[in-house]
Amino acid sequence: MTFPNRCSYCGHVFPPLTLSSSTLARLLQVLTEGSPGRASAEVKADTGCSDADAEKWIEHFQSCANSWLLTEEDMRVIALVDNAFGSTPKPMHFTNYKHCDECKEHDDTLTSQTRVSISREHLGSMGWDPITFADAEGIAYYFPALVRFALRPAIGEREWYAVQLLWHLTYDADANKLFRGFDACQRQAVYDFLAHLAASRERELDDHLVKDQIESAFKLWKQA
Structure with a gap:
């Protein structure tokens, strides 16, 4: 059997x-x-x-974030990210869950999963994205999974996750909550990830019209 x-x-x-x-x-x-x-x-x-x-x-x-076949260089960058973010504890809550029903729903999604169990479906779309509502500590916990999804191509009905992640890494420019909330080691890992994404996914970045976003991300995160 x-x-x-x-x-x-x-x-x-x-x-x-x-x-x-x-x-x-x-x-x-x-x-x-x-x-x-x-x-x-x-x-x-x-x-x-x-x-x-x-x-x-x-x-x-x-x-599954861990099912996709990645290159040796992908895995090198993932190891850097895991080293920088892997010890981040899972918070009790990720959003201001008492604020409104939407905040609570996104908090329920993130609290019900772990960085290894979360799926692409849980991360939604640009219009319905639980990570948008999370604080920097909560995003740091999930960041290893976010990078893994960003290195996968767009499959199924969901858009390429790198598009969403680049938005999170650049929103509010110098006041970006992740840049301000991550420590020096984590900021360096983000920069290393961005450098690898730009070098290895040039066609995808062009196809999804996010060349400007990754340039903005470089400008911000090079200060790491």
């Missing part, structure tokens, strides 16, 4: 499928093109699994 896997990071249960390298390459392409249905078909054709198992496997692959 074959038992399903449980992700040690996000807790998602998914079937234990092994994909060939050629299928994985096609899978990455169709997902970045926004075609999860085609991706499921690729998984099913390669492994002989059921439609339901293929969909579960794809669902986990798209949602």
Whole structure:
């Protein structure tokens, strides 16, 4: 009997499928093109699994911050970020949760997850983003996950997360709550991440029209 896997990071249960390298390459392409249905078909054709198992496997692959295949240089930058932010404790609350229903809903989202269990869906969109309502301490706790999502391409219905993260890193310019709230080691890690993002995701930055935002981010965070 074959038992399903449980992700040690996000807790998602998914079937234990092994994909060939050629299928994985096609899978990455169709997902970045926004075609999860085609991706499921690729998984099913390669492994002989059921439609339901293929969909579960794809669902986990798209949602978990730790499931995506990253480059060696990506992992080097992630290690710097983990070292700078990994010891940040999880706060009891992330937002001014008594202020209004929206603040409470975003606080509930962030308090119900951890930096390893949070999914891309939890992070919403530019118009509904729980991180916007969080204070610097709370964002520092989640920052390792935010960087991981920013280094992944846009997949499914959600936009590329780097667009949201760049907004958080530049909003209010010199009064940016993250620049003022992060310590020196954390600010340096943010700068290193931005340098890597600019060097390795130039096409994506251009496609999503955020070249100006990353230049603004460099101008601010180079003061680290």
